[in-house]
Structures are given as C-alpha cells and as structure tokens.
Amino acid sequence: MTGTTQTPDEGEDDLARLLAAMPGLASLARTVVGLRPRRGEPGIRDSHVGGPMLWPLGEPWPHCADADHGSGRSAPMVSVAQLYATDVPEIAFPEDTDLVQIVWCPDTHALPEPQFTGKHCRVIWRRSGEVVHGPGAQPDPWEHWDAEWDEVPRPCTVHPELVVEYPWREELPAGLRKQLENSEELNDLYWQESVTGGWKVGGSKSWASSDMPESLDCPECGAPLVLLLQVDSYEDLPLVSENPHTYLCTVTGRHVVWGTEECTLAREATGFRVDDVADAGIYVCSADPRHRALYFTQ
Numbered sequence: 001m002t003g004t005t006q007t008p009d010e011g012e013d014d015l016a017r018l019l020a021a022m023p024g025l026a027s028l029a030r031t032v033v034g035l036r037p038r039r040g041e042p043g044i045r046d047s048h049v050g051g052p053m054l055w056p057l058g059e060p061w062p063h064c065a066d067a068d069h070g071s072g073r074s075a076p077m078v079s080v081a082q083l084y085a086t087d088v089p090e091i092a093f094p095e096d097t098d099l100v101q102i103v104w105c106p107d108t109h110a111l112p113e114p115q116f117t118g119k120h121c122r123v124i125w126r127r128s129g130e131v132v133h134g135p136g137a138q139p140d141p142w143e144h145w146d147a148e149w150d151e152v153p154r155p156c157t158v159h160p161e162l163v164v165e166y167p168w169r170e171e172l173p174a175g176l177r178k179q180l181e182n183s184e185e186l187n188d189l190y191w192q193e194s195v196t197g198g199w200k201v202g203g204s205k206s207w208a209s210s211d212m213p214e215s216l217d218c219p220e221c222g223a224p225l226v227l228l229l230q231v232d233s234y235e236d237l238p239l240v241s242e243n244p245h246t247y248l249c250t251v252t253g254r255h256v257v258w259g260t261e262e263c264t265l266a267r268e269a270t271g272f273r274v275d276d277v278a279d280a281g282i283y284v285c286s287a288d289p290r291h292r293a294l295y296f297t298q
Contacts, residue, residue, distance in 0.1 A: 014189055014192060014193060015193050017189065018186065018189045018190060018193055021179075021183075021186055022176055022179055022186065022190075024173065024175065024176055025166060025176060028166055028167055028172070029164050029165070029166060030164070030165055030166070030167070030202070030203050030204070031090070031162055031163070031164055031202075032090075032162075032163050032164075032165055032196055032200050032201060032202040032203035033088055033090050033160050033161070033162060033163070033200060033201040033202060034160070034161045034162075034163045034196060034198055034199070034200050034236075034250075035049065035081075035088075035158040035159070035160060035198070035199040035200060035201065036158060036159040036160070036161055036198070036199075036235065036250055036251050037049045037156035037157070037158055037159075037199055037235070037269045037270055038156055038157050038158075038159060038251050038252075038266075038269055039154060039155070039156055039265055039269045039271075040155060040156055040157035041155060041157075042155055042156070042157050044133060045128075046082075046084075046157065047082060047083045047084050047087040047088065047158050047160075048081070048082055048155065048156060048157060048158055049080070049081050049153050049155070049156040049158060049199060049269075049270055050078075050079050050080065050081070050152070050153030050154050050155045050156055050270060051079060051082065051155040051156070052079070052138060052155075053079055053082055053101050053103075053138055054082070054099065054101075054126070054128060054131050054133055055131075055133060055134055055137040055138055056126075056131050056132060056133070056134060056137075057132045057133065057134030057137075058134060059134065059137065060137075061076055061077070061137050061138055061139055062076075062077040062103050062122050063075060063076050063077060064076075064077055064105035064107070064120050066105065066107070066109050066120060075105060075107070075144055075145075076139040076141070076144055077103040077104055077105050077120075077121075077122065078103060078104065078105075078106055078141045078145065078152050078153070079101075079103060079138065079141075079153070080102040080103055080104050080121070080153055080229075080231070080282075081100075081101070081102045081153075081199075081229060082099070082100070082101045082102075083099070083100050083158075083201070084098060084099050084128065085097075085098040085099070086098070087158070087160055088160055088201055090162075090201060090202060091201055091202075091228070092226075092289065093125065093289075094125050094288070094289055094290055096127055097125040097126055097127050098126075098127060098128055098129075099125070099126040099127070099128040099131075100123060100124070100125055100126075100228075101123070101124040101126065102121065102122070102123050102124075102228075102229060102282060102293075103121065103122050103124075104119045104120065104121040104122070104151075104295065105119055105120045105121075106119070106141075106145050106150035106151040106152050107119070107150070108151075108275065111295075114213035114214070114215065114216075114296075115294060115295065115296055117297070118280065118295040118296065118297050119151075119280075119295045120295075121282055121293055121294075121295045122293065123228065123282065123284055123289070123293040125289065125290060150272075151272045151273075151274065151275075152271075152272060153231075153270045153271065153272060154269070154270055154271035154272075156269050156270055158199075159250075159251045160201075161250065163196050163200070165194060165195055165196040165203050165204065166190070166193065166194040166195070166204075167194065167195075167204050168194065168195050168204040168205065168206060168207055168212060169190065169194065170207065170211070170212040171204060171212070196236060197232055197234070197235070197236030197279070198230075198232045198234070198235040198236040199229070199230060199231060199232055199235070199270070200229075200230045200232075201228065201229060201230075202226075202227060202228075203227060203230075204227065205227055205230055205279065205280075205281035205296070206279060206298070207298060208298065209278060209298035210298045213296070216283060216296075218285035218286075218287065218288075218291050218292075219291075219292060219294070220285065220288075220291040220292060221285060221287055221288065221291060223285050223286050223287035223288075224286045225283040225284065225285060225286065225294060226283060226284060226285075226286045227281050227282075227283055228282050228283060228284045228289070228293070229281070229282045230279060230280070230281050230282075231274055231279060231280045231281070231282070232274065232279040232280075233268070233272075233273040233274050233278065233279060234267050234268060235266065235267050235268075235269065237249060237250065237256075237266060237267060238250070240255055241255075244257055244258060244259075245257070245258035246258070247263065247266065247267070249262075249266040251266070252266075274297060275297050275298075278297055278298045279297070279298070280295060280296065280297040280298075281295070281296045281297075282294075282295055283295075283296060
C-alpha cells in the first residue's frame, strides 16, 4: 500500500447548494485522510490501527503510571495506530522521520483543563530504517485489559482515502457562523457536509456534544495544536437506502445492511466505543509535533 486514493463525493448536490449559499466557505476546504480501518492482521512494517508496532530492541514499552488501575500499579499502554509516510504522506512528519506511532492507556482519567477527562497518550516519531526491531517488547493487551470494557483497538489494516471537509462551525469566521444561525436549512446542510467522521488524519474534530475549548494550545510552547488523529466509535459510511438501512462499505465496495455481522464489522471494525459512543482527537503541536500530545474527547 502506497499513497492515498481519491473517491467521489457522495453529497455533491448538497455540497454545491451549500457552497452557492455561502461563497466564503470554498476557500476553507481541507483535504483530510480517512483511514478506513478493516479488521485484519497487519504486520510491523504496515500502517495500521491497533496492530503490532515496529519497536526498537531494548526500548521499554510505555506504561501508564496513573494509580487508577485497580491494582495501583502502572499498566501497559496499548497500540492505537502506526502510520508510515509512504502510506499517509499528508502527515507533517518532523524532519528525518517517516513513521508515527500512537499508544494510549485504555482507562479514562481525570485530566487538567482544558481536557478535563480522557486518556494518557503518547505519540512517537521515528525513522523506520534505523529501527532494529525487538520482538516481544509489545505486551499482549489482553493480559491486563478487558476485551468488553476497556478501549483497546482490535488490529485493523487501513485503506487511506482523501476526503474534503470544512471546519467545525465554531472555527468558522463570524459572518459564516451568523449565516448558519439564521438558516435552519444551511445549518442542517453544514452539519452533514462539514466535518468527516470515522478514523482520520488531519482536519477538524466534531464538538457536537460539548463546546469546543476556547484555546487549543501546546502546553510546552503555546503554539496552536492541530489534529493528528481522530478516533471514532463508528466509520462514517454513506447511506444507500433507508428501507432497510443499507450502507456502502467504501473499502470493499459492497452494500451492507444494518444489523448484519458484515455491517457491524464495516462500521465498527476497531471493536470498541470511545467513551461509549463519542469520538476523540489526538492533537500535536503545530510548531513541533514532538512536544507532548493531548487527548480530547466530547
């Protein structure tokens, strides 16, 4: 797998109406990367969600030192995503790196403002060609975590797809926000066409269940934070028919019917729900992505 592929926009008519009614919106378009996870068996040299990491020999696996794990001891973090520049070149990799790895603690913890609650996470940048892999470094998550209750992504292959989206409404200029406030039709259209759901790289996160924080700034240098990875409970599949509810699986090209195992695997490939039903974002510093990453959820 190399690079990303472009797919047609399923909502061309609605988007055209929206852009015609809000001329200032077109210049705010952003291209993001939908990862389109699919349950599978990725390897250490693959981009993936929840799979085995290319991990350096002798480097300790990250642990969460928070004492809220029942036993009071530190607990091993788990694999969230591993992405290579060859597969997702749209990521702003720091100089001399071509691999990003994301791990987190599956527990939910109290966090300082403006996060309030969420997960301890780590983002690691590497030059893959310099890594001497150390087999056995990555713990089996099921030796510590519970498959039903803890937020551990199941191993998935990824199928990057370029998608155009628009900023979350609170990020819009005041004039465009006012247009949405004054028109129920435009507001509904913008809700459908603005922020892309599902696992993705870049763009904007939805803040539908809570207000967007007043400031999203790096705790180390004060530079603006940017969304590196959105983690979602469900994939945002196009609705093909409402009776019965049928979706298009963009990875296989097949129509899947609500309630079937095939539909569940297409919509919930990663096998867990973020804080029950929400989504989350892992943010990094726009000036130096090596600064401490922050986790935000709704």
